[in-house]
Amino acid sequence: MREAAFNERANILANEYWLLKERAGSDEPDEIRKKIEDIEELLNKGIGGNLRSQLEKEVKQLRRTIDAKEGDFASIEQVRRDLLDLISDFGPSLDLRSGNLYPYDPEREPLPEKYFMAVTEILFGDPKPTIEFKNATMSDKGVKIKTPDVDDVVALGILGSVTTLLQETAKKMLGRTNKLDIYWRRLRENDYAFTGFNVLINSDKGLNLREIQEICSIEDEEYKGLVSEMYDELLKDSMDYLVGNDWEHNLVEKNGDTYYVTDFGKWVWLLCRKEVPTEEKEEEDKTSKISQLYQMFRGNHENRNNKRKSS
Numbered sequence: 582m583r584e585a586a587f588n589e590r591a592n593i594l595a596n597e598y599w600l601l602k603e604r605a606g607s608d609e610p611d612e613i614r615k616k617i618e619d620i621e622e623l624l625n626k627g628i629g630g631n632l633r634s635q636l637e638k639e640v641k642q643l644r645r646t647i648d649a650k651e652g653d654f655a656s657i658e659q660v661r662r663d664l665l666d667l668i669s670d671f672g673p674s675l676d677l678r679s680g681n682l683y684p685y686d687p688e689r690e691p692l693p694e695k696y697f698m699a700v701t702e703i704l705f706g707d708p709k710p711t712i713e714f715k716n717a718t719m720s721d722k723g724v725k726i727k728t729p730d731v732d733d734v735v736a737l738g739i740l741g742s743v744t745t746l747l748q749e750t751a752k753k754m755l756g757r758t759n760k761l762d763i764y765w766r767r768l769r770e771n772d773y774a775f776t777g778f779n780v781l782i783n784s785d786k787g788l789n790l791r792e793i794q795e796i797c798s799i800e801d802e803e804y805k806g807l808v809s810e811m812y813d814e815l816l817k818d819s820m821d822y823l824v825g826n827d828w829e830h831n832l833v834e835k836n837g838d839t840y841y842v843t844d845f846g847k848w849v850w851l852l853c854r855k856e857v858p859t860e861e862k863e864e865e866d867k868t869s870k871i872s873q874l875y876q877m878f879r880g881n882h883e884n885r886n887n888k889r890k891s892s
Contacts, residue, residue, distance in 0.1 A: 587671045588689045594664040595696040601660060605653035613650065617643050661703055662755065668700070669751035672744040675723060678736060684723040693721050704750060705851070714743045714844045742830065746844055753852060764832060764845070765853035773819035778832060778842070782850050787839040790817055 620636050620643075628636070674686040685691040697720065698708040712719040716727050716739045724743070726736050745760075752759035768775050780796045781788055788796075794813050820840060823833040832846030842850075 587667065588674045588685065588692055590667055591664065591673070591692060591696050592690055594660055594667065595693070595699040598657065598660045598664065598699045599695055601653050601657045605650055605657065613643050613647050617647075664699065665703065665751040665754050669748050669755060669757070672748075673719075673724070675740075678733065681726045681729060681731075681736075682723050683726075683736075683740060691721060691723075692719075697721070700747075704754065712743075712747070714746070715847075716844075717743050719743065743844065745830065746848060750848060750852065760830065761845075761849050761852055764828070764830075764849050768832065768849070771819055771822065773815045774823050777816055777820050777840075778823060778846065778850075781833065781840055782842045782846065787836070787841045789838045789840070790820060793820065793840065 617640055620640050624633060624636055624640075673692055674689040675683045676686050677683075694710040697710055697712055701712060702708040710720065714727075718725045718727065724740055726739055728735070728739070731739075749760045753761045768778060776797050777793050780793050784792075784796070794816055797816055798812070820833070824831060824835045824840065830845040831843055832849060834841050834843050
């Protein structure tokens with residue numbers, strides 16, 4: 582598919598998605614089956630007369646409805662996958678930047694609210710007329726850069742970042758290899774980075790290192806009590822790791838002394854956090870954290886001994 586065809590194809594799929602949703606209605610097939618079971622239970626009790634005839638007709642109608650709805654839901658799922666597949670590989674057709682807006686290519690169709698309503702419902706279960714990012718908004722007008730007076734390099738960087746985030750999210754929804762799952766695994770592998778990130782994202786604002794350490798010390802008192810100085814140092818190293826160059830797209834950024842969760846970090850959290858560890862995994866995490874403290878303590882102890890010997 583040519584890149585320029587994205588808008589047209591996306592519009593077709595979004596329209597089809599909402600038409601099928603409207604036709605399918607709000608009742609799921611399982612809900613209708615429950616109604617059938619309730620009616621049949623009543624019929625089995627020997628109800629007769631005109632009421633029985635009416636109930637038998639209703640059961641037949643409900644069964645026909647199930648057949649139709651199952652077809653509609655299968656079609657909705659296919660359209661959903663087609664739309665995600667489109668998003669995973671392509672971006673919208675845009676015109677040159679005008680002020681803080683990248684409008685849609687005038688030679689192509691614009692993306693209407695229906696498209697964004699479909700995408701946000703598919704991704705988050707909550708249809709919205711826009712897709713909001715920290716530094717940009719995608720809407721039926723185009724892609725608006727929220728940061729005023731940025732140069733073209735910065736603006737293109739923001740555009741590229743939000744496009745990549747949508748593409749990687751679509752890949753995740755399709756069950757394909759994606760950066761969100763990779764970043765989530767990396768985050769979970771570093772206990773202290775995960776602890777600091779967890780505090781930061783739940784604060785819903787920026788925090789400096791001391792604030793993060795203080796909150797962590799309350800929520801993680803068991804380990805904080807082992808060796809206070811080492812705990813804070815490990816936490817600092819982990820926050821430096823999150824804002825470092827090891828990430829193509831950082832989950833956390835630092836402005837001055839304050840740490841902030843990025844769009845990538847927020848979406849990783851929203852879409853991956855349901856993959857919670859089991860009790861066994863939680864025990865492994867505890868052991869891992871204690872092991873990290875021990876290794877650091879032993880390293881510091883050996884360093885002090887080496888210094889004494891050299892002196």
